[in-house]
Amino acid sequence: MKTYQIDLLNPKAARLLQDLADLKLISIRETKKQDFIDIVTKLRKKASSNVPSLDEITKEVEMVRAERYAKNR
Numbered sequence: 001m002k003t004y005q006i007d008l009l010n011p012k013a014a015r016l017l018q019d020l021a022d023l024k025l026i027s028i029r030e031t032k033k034q035d036f037i038d039i040v041t042k043l044r045k046k047a048s049s050n051v052p053s054l055d056e057i058t059k060e061v062e063m064v065r066a067e068r069y070a071k072n073r
Contacts, residue, residue: 005031
């Protein structure tokens with residue numbers, strides 16, 4: 001099965017698609033169009049509330065670098 005997104009430019013095309021659906025050749029389902037802001041808002045809600053500080057990030061990077069350096073010696 002393949003999925004396509006189609007933008008209907010002429011209302012007659014909707015009738016043609018509905019005829020194909022009536023013949024059980026295709027299935028039609030509407031999707032909600034998400035704006036960029038909606039997507040960003042959704043991602044921000046899923047993001048962790050425990051955002052590390054710059055100092056914590058720096059310490060983590062230094063620790064990983066030190067481990068890599070120790071392995072390469």
